[in-house]
Every structure is written in structure tokens, then in C-alpha cells.
Amino acid sequence: MAPRSRTGSRPSREERRAQLLEAAVAAIRTIGPNASMEQLAAQGGVTKPILYRHFGDREGLGRAIGDHYATVLMNRLATPLESEAPRDLLWRTVDTYLEFLEDEPQLYTFLTSGGGVRPDLEEAGAIVESVAREVAVRIGDQLRAQGLDAGGAEPFAHGIVGMVHQAGDWWIRNRTMSRHALTTYLTTLLWSGFEGIARGAGADPAVISGTHLH
Secondary structure (H helix, E strand, O other), X not given: OOOXXXXXXXXXXXXXXXXXXXXXXXXXXXXXXXXXXXXXXXXXXXXXXXXXXXXXXXXXXXXXXXXXXHHHHHHHHHOOOOOOOHHHHHHHHHHHHHHHHHHOHHHHHHHHOOOOOOOOOHHHXXXXXXXXXXHHHHHHHHHHHOOOOOXXXXXXXHHHHHHHHHHHHHHHHHOOOOHHHHHHHHHHHHHHHHHXXXXXXXXXXXXXOOOOOO
């Protein structure tokens, strides 16, 4: 039987879908990324056909989880940071992304393995795209504010986010160094790039690196 909503009435289809999504996420965290649809359905107290009715198939469930966690990650990145120092903001942004991977390794593996169906499905790519779009806006704003060419904002952003994502993917699977060490290495590399861009434009690198998401 479907749980009652806060008002005591039967939950709407949207509410029930959200409940099943939350239950599936809990099952993946507990059982692992290869949890079967039967196990994911059982966690939500339903049968597999009902889970299919809400999400279409396993890939549909993976897309729903990817969309949800893209929002979660963007909210984390949007949290106001204590320091306004540009390099520190860059470090904290990189670290926040890696922290998300560290906190949700089972879900990350589920998403990047195509929900256990096939590799390189779109769920993880959607998360990366969401972050890159936001970073592109921030870089573009900073460049325009200084009268600089903002045409490179999108490729800059996708390059930055893609690099951090790929490095994070390697790290979460191997764990040969601490998150702090990886964040420091990536920040050093990115900051050197910002300095080169800024020198070429006759600007302060702090201008271009003001890409914090708040």
C-alpha cells in the first residue's frame, strides 16, 4: 500500500515517484550499483512492474537519479563560501565536486556504469553539463565585467569541469591519494591556466578565476 502524504490523502503520482526514487537511491547505497530492479522495487515496497510504470525502465530510473543529483550537486556548489580570495574559491569549488563523489560512491558508480546496463550512458554527462553551464555563466560574467573577450567562456568551462570530472573519476576508482591532495593538484593546474589567459589579455588572473557558484 502506498504511504499517505502529509495531508493524510493518497500521494499524487509525482509524490509517489519521488518516494520510489528515494527508496531506489537507498537501495543502491546499501546493496551497491548492481542492485537489481527487483531489489530496487522491494526497497520501495512495490513490484518491479510498478517501478517500470513510473520510470519506464532501468535506464529511465538512472536518468531520474542523474537529474536529481545534478540539482543536489549544483546546490552544494552554490553554498556561499567563507573566503573571497579567488584561488581559495577555485580550490573550494573543485573540492566540493570531489566531496560529492566521495560521499556518494555507490550512486556515482551506478550513474557512470549506465545504471548497470551499459557504460557511458547520459546520466553522469547530464551532471557534468549542468555544472559546466553554470561555470560558463560565471566566467562569462567576469570576462565581460572587465571588458575582455567572453567568447571562450563555454569552452573554458567545459574544459575545466571535464578535467575535474575525469580526474575525479580516476580518483574515486583508485584512491591513491587524499581528496585534499587531488584538489590541490587540480587547483594548481587550473590556476596556472588562468594566469596564462590573464597575461595574454593583460588582466589579473583573479578576474577570470572568479568562477565560484554563489
